[in-house]
Amino acid sequence: MQRTSFGEMACSIARTLDVIGEPWSPLILRDVWVGMNRFDQLQADLGISRKVLTERLNHLVDHGVLERRPYDKRPRYEYHLTAKGSELVDLLIVMTGWGDKWLAGEAGPPVLYRHRACGEISSVDLRCAHCGEPMHGGDVEALAGPGAAG
Amino acid sequence: MQRTSFGEMACSIARTLDVIGEPWSPLILRDVWVGMNRFDQLQADLGISRKVLTERLNHLVDHGVLERRPYDKRPRYEYHLTAKGSELVDLLIVMTGWGDKWLAGEAGPPVLYRHRACGEISSVDLRCAHCGEPMHGGDVEALAGPGAAG
DNA sequence: CTTTCGAAGTTCCTTTAAGAGACTCTGTGA
DNA sequence: TCACAGAGTCTCTTAAAGGAACTTCGAAAG
Numbered sequence: 001m002q003r004t005s006f007g008e009m010a011c012s013i014a015r016t017l018d019v020i021g022e023p024w025s026p027l028i029l030r031d032v033w034v035g036m037n038r039f040d041q042l043q044a045d046l047g048i049s050r051k052v053l054t055e056r057l058n059h060l061v062d063h064g065v066l067e068r069r070p071y072d073k074r075p076r077y078e079y080h081l082t083a084k085g086s087e088l089v090d091l092l093i094v095m096t097g098w099g100d101k102w103l104a105g106e107a108g109p110p111v112l113y114r115h116r117a118c119g120e121i122s123s124v125d126l127r128c129a130h131c132g133e134p135m136h137g138g139d140v141e142a143l144a145g146p147g148a149a150g
Numbered sequence: 151m152q153r154t155s156f157g158e159m160a161c162s163i164a165r166t167l168d169v170i171g172e173p174w175s176p177l178i179l180r181d182v183w184v185g186m187n188r189f190d191q192l193q194a195d196l197g198i199s200r201k202v203l204t205e206r207l208n209h210l211v212d213h214g215v216l217e218r219r220p221y222d223k224r225p226r227y228e229y230h231l232t233a234k235g236s237e238l239v240d241l242l243i244v245m246t247g248w249g250d251k252w253l254a255g256e257a258g259p260p261v262l263y264r265h266r267a268c269g270e271i272s273s274v275d276l277r278c279a280h281c282g283e284p285m286h287g288g289d290v291e292a293l294a295g296p297g298a299a300g
Numbered sequence: 301c302t303t304t305c306g307a308a309g310t311t312c313c314t315t316t317a318a319g320a321g322a323c324t325c326t327g328t329g330a
Numbered sequence: 331t332c333a334c335a336g337a338g339t340c341t342c343t344t345a346a347a348g349g350a351a352c353t354t355c356g357a358a359a360g
Contacts, residue, residue: 003318003345004197006177010260012249013180013242019253023171023347027156030163034292039308047154049348054309074356076307081287084252089287090276092163094244099162102234103169107297110160114291118281121293125282126240129275131268137231137239141264142184143271147257153316153347173318189337199319204338224327226336 010149019063020088024048024056026095029081032066033089037078060085097123160299169213170238174198174206179235180242182216187228210235247273 007018020026024046031042043053057079060066065085069078081089093113100109100123115122128135157168170176174196181192193203207229210216215235219228231239243263250259250273265272278285 004173011177011180012246012254012259012261013176014249015253016245016249017173017176021173021176023154023167026163026167026171027161030161033287040306043308049350050309051311051349052347055346072307072356074307075309075354076356086287087248087251091241091244091248093276093285093287093290094241095166096162098237098241099164099166101237103165104162104297109162109295110297110299111162112293112295114293115278115280115283115285116289116291117283117285118278120278120280122278122280122285124276124285125279126243126274127277128265128268128270128272130265130270130272132275133265133267135243135265135267135272135274137183137236137243139266140243141266143262143264145259145262147254147260149260190335193337200321200338201340202318205317222327222336224336225325225338226327 010147019065020060020091022056022059024052025060026092028053028056028060029065029085029088030092032079032081032085033092037080039077039079042079093124094126160297166241169215170210170241172206172209174202175210176242176245178203178206178210179215179231179238182229182231182235183239183242187230189227189229192229243274244276 005018006014006021009015020029027046028042031045036042036045039053039057042048043050046053057066057068061068061079064082065088066079067082069080070076071078096111096113104110112121113123114120126135127133128139133139155168156164156171159165170179177196178192181195186192186195189203189207192198193200196203198206207216207218211218211229214232215238216229217232219230220226221228246261246263254260262271263273264270276285277283278289283289
C-alpha cells in the first residue's frame, strides 16, 4: 500500500521506488518497452484493474518516465518511454537476469535476449564505469555524497 | 496492496517482484547490505511499522534472500544476505544509479560508491556478458526462451 | 441525423494490506 | 525478584487494490 512516501528520503533507491515502486509499475514499463503502448492492450495483457492501470500510467507520466502521445483524431493515446524511462530498462534487464538465475527452475528462462551488437544470446554484467572491472555489492564501499542528509 | 500474485507469471521480472516487490523490501535489503542486521535497528532506521517489518523479513527469509542467524543465547537474531540475496544488490546498485542521475537534483547524490578494485568513485555500467560491449534496452532483442508460457 | 461501435477512462463497492502504537514474552544480570 | 532489552505480536484505523458496470467522445454505418 505504501502510504509512506519514499520520495523525501535521502536515498536514491527510495526515490526510485517512489517513481516505479508501486505494484504493477515495472510490469507496465516492461510491456511498454516491448511495444504494448495502448491502454486496452496493457489492461488485457496484465490483467490489471482498469482503475489501477489509470493511476499507474498517470503517475509514470507525471514523473516523466512515460509520455502520452495521441495517435488519432479521436481522443486516443499511446504511452511511450521517455529518455528517462528508457534508462529504467536497465533495471528491468538486471531484474530479469536475477529471476532467470534464481527463479526460473527446470523450465529455464521464459525470455532470452539477443545482444544486437554481437548477435549472441547473452545476459548482462555489471562493470565499473571507470576501470571496466566487475562491480557488484561486495566490490564497493559506500561514502556520504554531496546530497547526504543532515 | 498487490493482492495479485506475480509469482506464477512466465516472466522473470514478475517473479522477481514476487520476492522483493512489496513496499519496503528493497530498502530492507539495502540496510542489511550496509550492515544493519537487527530488527530494532531496521525498524528505527526505516521508520517502518513493526508489523510490516516482521512480515517482510519472514517473506525474504522464506524466499532464501535473507538468513536468520542467532547471535545470543537469548532468542536474538540477526538477518544476513544469502548468496541469492547478495546478487540482488546488483539491482540496488542500478536503482541507485538511476536515482542519482534523474532524481538527485541540485544537491547531488546522497551516497557515493568507491570501487575497491580501482579505488575510484564510480558508477556501474551494463555490459554484454558475451562481448563486453554496452547492453541497454535498445541494444537487445527479446526471444521466447525454453520456459516461455504456452 | 440517429444508431452503433470501440478505445479510454470513471465510479462504486468490497476486501485486504499498511500505519501506529501499545502489549507480550524471554532470558539476563543487577 | 526486579527491571531491562530485543524481538516480535495484537488491535484498530485508514487507504489502496480488485472487480465490474458505467460514461464519454468522435467515427462511421444505415
